[in-house]
Amino acid sequence: MTKKIFRSIFIVAMIVFLSCFALIMGVLYNYYNAQQESGLKTELSLVADGIENVGIDYLNHIDYLESRLTLVSATGDVLFDSQVDFSEMENHAERKEIKEALINGTGQSSRYSSTLTKQTVYYAKRLSNGSVLRVSMSRYTILALIFSMIDSIVIILAIALILSVILSHSLSKRIVKPLENVNLDKPMENDTYNELAPILTRLEEQHRQIHNQREELKERKNEFFAVISNMNEGLVLLGENRMILSINPAAESFFNIDHDYIKKDFILLERDPKINKMISLAEESGKGELVVSRDGREYQLSASRVETRDKVSGVVILIFDMTEKVFAERNRKEFTANVSHELKTPLQSIMGSAELIQNGLVKDEDIPQFVKYIRLEASRMVTLIEDIIRLSQLDEQTDFIMEEIDLFAFVNAELESLRFVAENKHVTLSLHGKTTIIKGVHQLLHEVVYNLCDNAIKYNVNEGHVIVTVKEDNGNAVLIVEDTGIGISKEHQLRIFERFYRVDKSHSKQIGGTGLGLSIVKHALQYMNGTIDLESKMNVGTTITVTIPK
Amino acid sequence: MRNRFDKQLSLLNKELIQMGAMCEEAITLVTKALMIGDEKIAHKVSSTDSGIDQMERDIESLCLKLLLQQQPVAGDLRQISAALKMITDMERIGDQATDIAEIIPFLNGKIIKECEDISQMAQAAIEMVTESVDAYVKRDLTIAQMTIHHDDVVDNYFIEIKKSLIEMIENKTVNGEYALDLLMIAKYFERIGDHAVNIAEWVIFSITGEHKGD
Numbered sequence: 001m002t003k004k005i006f007r008s009i010f011i012v013a014m015i016v017f018l019s020c021f022a023l024i025m026g027v028l029y030n031y032y033n034a035q036q037e038s039g040l041k042t043e044l045s046l047v048a049d050g051i052e053n054v055g056i057d058y059l060n061h062i063d064y065l066e067s068r069l070t071l072v073s074a075t076g077d078v079l080f081d082s083q084v085d086f087s088e089m090e091n092h093a094e095r096k097e098i099k100e101a102l103i104n105g106t107g108q109s110s111r112y113s114s115t116l117t118k119q120t121v122y123y124a125k126r127l128s129n130g131s132v133l134r135v136s137m138s139r140y141t142i143l144a145l146i147f148s149m150i151d152s153i154v155i156i157l158a159i160a161l162i163l164s165v166i167l168s169h170s171l172s173k174r175i176v177k178p179l180e181n182v183n184l185d186k187p188m189e190n191d192t193y194n195e196l197a198p199i200l201t202r203l204e205e206q207h208r209q210i211h212n213q214r215e216e217l218k219e220r221k222n223e224f225f226a227v228i229s230n231m232n233e234g235l236v237l238l239g240e241n242r243m244i245l246s247i248n249p250a251a252e253s254f255f256n257i258d259h260d261y262i263k264k265d266f267i268l269l270e271r272d273p274k275i276n277k278m279i280s281l282a283e284e285s286g287k288g289e290l291v292v293s294r295d296g297r298e299y300q301l302s303a304s305r306v307e308t309r310d311k312v313s314g315v316v317i318l319i320f321d322m323t324e325k326v327f328a329e330r331n332r333k334e335f336t337a338n339v340s341h342e343l344k345t346p347l348q349s350i351m352g353s354a355e356l357i358q359n360g361l362v363k364d365e366d367i368p369q370f371v372k373y374i375r376l377e378a379s380r381m382v383t384l385i386e387d388i389i390r391l392s393q394l395d396e397q398t399d400f401i402m403e404e405i406d407l408f409a410f411v412n413a414e415l416e417s418l419r420f421v422a423e424n425k426h427v428t429l430s431l432h433g434k435t436t437i438i439k440g441v442h443q444l445l446h447e448v449v450y451n452l453c454d455n456a457i458k459y460n461v462n463e464g465h466v467i468v469t470v471k472e473d474n475g476n477a478v479l480i481v482e483d484t485g486i487g488i489s490k491e492h493q494l495r496i497f498e499r500f501y502r503v504d505k506s507h508s509k510q511i512g513g514t515g516l517g518l519s520i521v522k523h524a525l526q527y528m529n530g531t532i533d534l535e536s537k538m539n540v541g542t543t544i545t546v547t548i549p550k
Numbered sequence: 551m552r553n554r555f556d557k558q559l560s561l562l563n564k565e566l567i568q569m570g571a572m573c574e575e576a577i578t579l580v581t582k583a584l585m586i587g588d589e590k591i592a593h594k595v596s597s598t599d600s601g602i603d604q605m606e607r608d609i610e611s612l613c614l615k616l617l618l619q620q621q622p623v624a625g626d627l628r629q630i631s632a633a634l635k636m637i638t639d640m641e642r643i644g645d646q647a648t649d650i651a652e653i654i655p656f657l658n659g660k661i662i663k664e665c666e667d668i669s670q671m672a673q674a675a676i677e678m679v680t681e682s683v684d685a686y687v688k689r690d691l692t693i694a695q696m697t698i699h700h701d702d703v704v705d706n707y708f709i710e711i712k713k714s715l716i717e718m719i720e721n722k723t724v725n726g727e728y729a730l731d732l733l734m735i736a737k738y739f740e741r742i743g744d745h746a747v748n749i750a751e752w753v754i755f756s757i758t759g760e761h762k763g764d
Contacts, residue, residue, distance in 0.1 A: 267564050268687055271571035 002176045009168035017160050021153075029142050036139060037121065043067060044123050044135045052128055056080065067137040072098055074130035097124040101132045117144035234299075234319030242266040242279065245314065254299065254319050279303050282315050297323040331499070338500035342384055342514065346377040353377075387516040390447065391499070394523035400441040402528075407436045407445075407477050407548075408470045414449045415468065418457060427460045429453075433470030438477045438548050444524035449479070451517040452544055456483035458513065459542075472550075479546040487538040496534075497522045555620050559629065562612055566633055569605040570683030570749075572598060573640050576647040577679060577742060581672040583654055584735065595651040602644035606637045625756075632756035636686070639745040639752075643679060646738045646745070653731050667714065668736060671707035675739045678704065678746035685753045697750035698762075704743035711736045 047069060050058040059069060059080050071080040076093025078086040092098050100107025101124035110121045119141050124134040140148065178192040187200040187207065228235050234251030238244060244261050247269075261269050267276065274290060282288035282303035290301045300322045306314040353370045356362050362370055408431075415429050422429050456466040460483050469480040488496060492503045500515040525532055530548040576598040583591035613634045616622060622630060678700050685694035715733055718724040755761040 265560065265564055267567045271567050271574075271683065271687065273568075273571050273575050276568070276571075 001179070002172045005172035005175055006168050009171055010164055013160070013164035013168065017157075017164075025142065025146065029145065033139070036137065037123075040067060040121065040123050040135055040137055044125050044133065047135070048125050048127060048133050051133060067135045070134040070136070072124075072132045072134065074102065074132070079131065095122075097122040097134060098132050100124065101126045101134075107132075112141070113138075117141060117147070232321065234317075236266075236317040236319075238266055238279070238315040238317065240313060242315070244269060251317075251319055254294070275301065279315055279317070283312055291322070297321060298326045299323075335499050338515075339388060342500065343381065346381045346384075349377045350374050384514045384516075387514045387520060390520055391516060391523065394444075394520070394527060397527075400444060400527065402439050402441055404437055405440050405442060405445060407438050407440075407479065408433050409435065410445060411449055411453075411468055411470055411479065414446070414453060418450075418453055421454070422457050422466070425457055425460060425464075426462050427457050427464045427466055429457075429466050429468070431468045431470070436470050436472055436477045436550075438550050440528050440548060441524075444527060447524045448521050448530075448546065451521050452479075452481045452546070454513075455517060456481050456485065456542070456544075459483070460485040473547070475550055477548045477550055479548070480543060481546075482541065482543045484541045487540055487542055488534070488536040489538055493534055493536060497532075555616075555622075555626075558612070558616055558620075559626065562609065562616065562630070562633055565605065565609050565612070566636065567683065567687055569602060569609065569637060569640050570679075570686065572602050572605065573643045573647075574676065574679050574683065576602065576644050577672070577676055580647045580650045580654075581669070581676060583651060584672065585669055587654070587657060589655050592651040592654040596648050599644040599648040602641060606641040609633065609637045628756045628759055632752040636749050636752045639748040643742050643745045646742050650735050650738050653735055656731055657728065667707055667711050668732065668739075671704060671711065671736060671739050674700065674704050674707060675742045675746070678743050679749075682746040682749040682753065685750055689753070689757055691754060691757060694750040694753045694757075698747050701743050701747045704740055708736050708740040 043065065047059075047062065047065075050062070051071070056071065056079065059071065059082070062069070062082075065082070069080070069082040070078060070086075070092070072092045073079050076091040076098065078089040078092055080086055081089060093102075096109040097107040100109075105126045107124040108122060110119055112119050117140065118138050120136055120138040122134055122136045124132050126132050146153070179196075182190050182192055182196070182200075184203065185207075187203040190196075190200060192200075228246070228248040231248055231250055234254045235246070235248045236244065236251045236255075237246040242265060244264055244266055247255075247257070247261060255269050257269070266279070270276070272292075275292070278288035278290045278301060280288075282305050286305045288303040292299050292301060298321075300320045301317060302320075303315050303317045305312055306316055353374050357367060357370055412431055415431055419429060453466065453468065460466065464484040466484075467480075467482040469478075469482070471478050471480075488503060492501075495501050496503065497518050499519045501519075502515050522532060525546065525548070528548055530546060533545045533547075534542065535545070536542040576595055579591055579598065580595045583589070583595065613630050616630050617627075620626075678697055681693055681697040681700065684690070685697060712733065715724075715729045719726060719729050751762045
């Protein structure tokens with residue numbers, strides 16, 4: 001802009017200067033010419049008068065004139081010339097000015113020299129004797145005049161040029177300066193040309209709009225991040241060329257990220273060909289799914305294509321943690337299989353014995369024994385079914401009545417009922433502690449205490465001990481069942497609370513039990529908000545600590 | 551110009567990672583096939599290997615194109631030349647995996663219970679390859695160094711396996727042909743470890759400009 005203003009000012013200055021110069025020159029030149037012509041005419045009439053009065057001799061006395069005087073006879077012969085030897089001059093009858101004077105009394109003409117730098121002006125007058133007097137004067141043409149003045153013209157032009165350059169430069173700067181200083185961030189606070197007001201107002205408006213939109217976008221972005229960062233499912237957004245646009249904390253932990261991967265290629269994050277193949281599938285067909293197990297957990301990945309205006313613009317990957325679901329399903333399947341197996345075994349024994357009796361293959365004296373066996377197996381089945389019912393009750397979260405129970409007295413009663421079993425195995429039972437009142441469910445507490453003590457007796461060695469302690473700790477009631485039994489190895493310790501899990505599968509028939517006892521204990525304690533801890537050493541004994549809130 | 555070059559470099563990077571992942575897949579597959587004596591899985595390995603070979607040719611031509619057309623210098627040149635060397639090692643890993651897969655049918659589906667060490671050695675070798683590719687992906691010197699140290703573990707396994715095989719042959723608890731097959735498998739895993747070390751060294755070269763072999 002400065003440049004343009006500068007150029008315009010400069011050009012205008014130059015045009016004004018040059019046209020002024022030309023005009024002045026033209027006017028002056030014309031004035032000067034007219035002046036000279038009238039002088040020449042006066043001179044001619046003066047000299048003509050002189051000749052009329054004095055005669056031709058008069059011409060020899062005037063030597064003060066700058067102009068050239070020529071006297072030509074009526075026939076055109078040159079009679080006198082003030083500058084050139086007239087005897088050698090040719091006949092002048094054909095000259096234009098002489099001819100005009102001979103006819104009209106006066107005549108005039110002008111002729112340019114061969115170089116065009118000089119112009120000779122002639123004036124002629126017929127005298128009374130018929131001869132013609134001519135004055136002539138040569139003068140410079142306007143070109144020659146300009147040429148002769150070239151030095152001063154150049155100097156003036158140079159000065160004018162420099163002046164106009166400087167002036168136009170500073171002027172253009174001054175014009176542009178307010179524009180340069182306009183504060184575009186705060187358009188309305190500027191004190192500048194009025195002509196800019198509409199633009200600045202518009203700018204201010206747009207500023208406001210942009211600001212609002214930005215705020216809105218920020219808010220949406222925050223919302224989006226709040227949603228995806230609190231999601232349990234992993235979420236990865238891939239843009240074009242599988243560039244990572246967004247990744248939430250759950251996905252970060254799945255991919256085991258240690259630094260920022262935003263705007264990077266997905267392959268840097270995960271190079272597993274299966275996952276990449278799934279993404280390719282999603283890009284091509286719109287959807288891809290995959291189950292991956294990683295770090296001992298099961299994940300389901302599902303990818304779907306994102307399209308904008310019929311163009312694939314990215315892929316969204318969702319990562320679900322399926323571990324619980326998969327385990328729950330496995331447990332359920334195992335439970336069903338176990339239940340049917342456990343129910344089938346005693347039934348088959350019963351059926352077998354009954355068939356033998358029916359076919360008369362059993363001696364009469366043996367029949368009572370067979371009947372006893374059938375009864376035993378049937379009662380085993382009843383126990384098993386009772387256990388299953390109890391478990392399913394606990395599973396269904398049936399409401400039980402909570403009441404105040406003295407744990408010490410309760411355990412004492414339970415131990416009394418087990419004394420017979422313990423004596424059979426030659427195991428001594430002992431109880432320590434004092435009255436401790438808890439809030440619990442009678443039926444469930446019975447399951448807990450009975451199962452734990454029963455196990456402590458069953459899995460004990462001959463001449464072993466079971467020590468039960470009831471005490472208070474941090475406002476909780478604590479029940480400790482300690483035995484000197486066979487112990488449970490590390491690999492089994494985590495699994496003994498699972499349904500139908502038996503440490504020693506081969507001897508379970510001898511010892512009895514359904515494999516559901518500890519599972520019931522666990523669920524019963526869960527119902528009463530209690531916890532159970534297990535500590536065991538092989539061939540030394542097991543200590544089970546139960547904590548129940550009061 | 552530079553923009554296009556950058557794009558090609560990131561493509562090279564991407565393909566190299568893909569090739570590394572394929573190597574991991576190949577040896578994971580072959581280890582699985584070996585452990586459960588499954589010939590079908592062993593066949594899959596050779597198809598993965600041909601994928602790896604194709605990848606090698608692609609990356610090679612991409613590297614040469616970059617060298618010729620862009621005439622890279624300094625870090626870029628190092629990255630491309632390291633890539634050229636790395637793909638050779640990766641291709642060899644794929645070949646070793648195929649070689650192991652080819653032995654599997656001769657084991658007659660026998661699960662190598664005699665040699666618990668082989669499965670551990672295979673795990674160690676897989677880990678090394680994973681580490682070397684990780685080092686490349688993350689451009690991490692410490693992971694690369696770790697890979698190089700890890701090789702001692704694999705080498706030790708090889709020595710152990712050799713010893714126990716000799717013992718077995720002496721005690722005649724195993725037939726000679728079977729023992730030799732196992733030895734070959736162990737040797738292949740040992741070679742895979744060496745190639746992983748090579749890859750790690752080239753990763754170090756592409757980061758620091760210094761190659762350990764020098």
